[in-house]
Amino acid sequence: MNEQFTFDLFPLIHTERFILRSAEARDNHDLLALYSDEAVVQYMPFTPFESVEDAQGEMNWYMKIFKEHTGLRWMIEDSETRKVIGTCGFLNYEDVHNRAEIGYDLCSSFWGRGVMTEVAHAVLHFGFTHMQLNKIEAKVEPENEASIRLLHKLGFQKEGLLRQHEFEKGRYIDLAVFSKLRSEI
Numbered sequence: 705m706n707e708q709f710t711f712d713l714f715p716l717i718h719t720e721r722f723i724l725r726s727a728e729a730r731d732n733h734d735l736l737a738l739y740s741d742e743a744v745v746q747y748m749p750f751t752p753f754e755s756v757e758d759a760q761g762e763m764n765w766y767m768k769i770f771k772e773h774t775g776l777r778w779m780i781e782d783s784e785t786r787k788v789i790g791t792c793g794f795l796n797y798e799d800v801h802n803r804a805e806i807g808y809d810l811c812s813s814f815w816g817r818g819v820m821t822e823v824a825h826a827v828l829h830f831g832f833t834h835m836q837l838n839k840i841e842a843k844v845e846p847e848n849e850a851s852i853r854l855l856h857k858l859g860f861q862k863e864g865l866l867r868q869h870e871f872e873k874g875r876y877i878d879l880a881v882f883s884k885l886r887s888e889i
Contacts, residue, residue, distance in 0.1 A: 709834040711773045719826045722819070724778035724792070726770075727763040731779055734788035735759035743812045747848040749872045769795060775804070780823055789814050792823050794831060794840075802838040804831060815850070824858055832886050839886070843869075843879040852880065860884045 709715065717724035727735075739745055739753040739762065753759055769775035777793035790810035797804040806827065810820055831837045842860060844851045860882040868876035 707834065708836060709830075711770065711776075714770060714776065715830065715834070717778065717826050717830060719822050721783055722823055723781040723783055724823065724826065725781060727766050727777070727779050731763065731788050732756045732759045734779075735762055735791075738788070738790060738809065738811050741812050744809055747845045747851070748809070749870065751873065766791075766793075773797065773799070777807075778823075778827065780810070780819070790819070790823075792820070792827050794827075794835075796841075797835075802836060803841065804835070804837055805841045805843065806831075807842075820854055821857055824854065828858065828884070828889075832889055837886065840884050842882045844882065846878055846880045852882075855882045858884065859888055861888075 714726040733756065736753050736756055736759040739748075739750075739759065742752050745752050753762075766777040769777070775793060775795035775797050777791050777795075779788045780790040780792060781787065782789050790808065792806070792808040794804040795807055806824070808820055808824060808827075828840060831840050840860075841863075842851075842855050843866070844855065846852075846865070861884070863881040863883050866879045866881060869879045870877050
């Protein structure tokens, strides 16, 4: 049996093409490039980043959720170029219910290359195996067709729609809820 993850040491994951690791100071500029792209942040709850300080604030949030044991966010580092091209991880982790929510983003220049499928498979495996999660959820704006296609490819099922669930960028948005259970892997 695999060892239970305890939030003491940030886990390092290798996939065929990528290294999933914790955020480092050198990632500021890569995160700024990622989150300053309007296409990337279109369905995210913030406007495009404008400064390295914005990127540092995001990395501070990654450290905070890890320290609080409520989530963990991996940097997706391209093994060849050593550049961070996206992030993937868990938030809203609830150990009493063995449940977490997955989130992910990727530089638009890497869309359509199977990156997130490869990365998300590894992250889901970590969640079900090492965190012993029973359920992994995803919340997606219904218009985000690419993310919904990815979730279906990963074996997630739609649970329903949270109507006008969040107020983002001056408007209320619906969120479609998807999930995958450990019994479905």
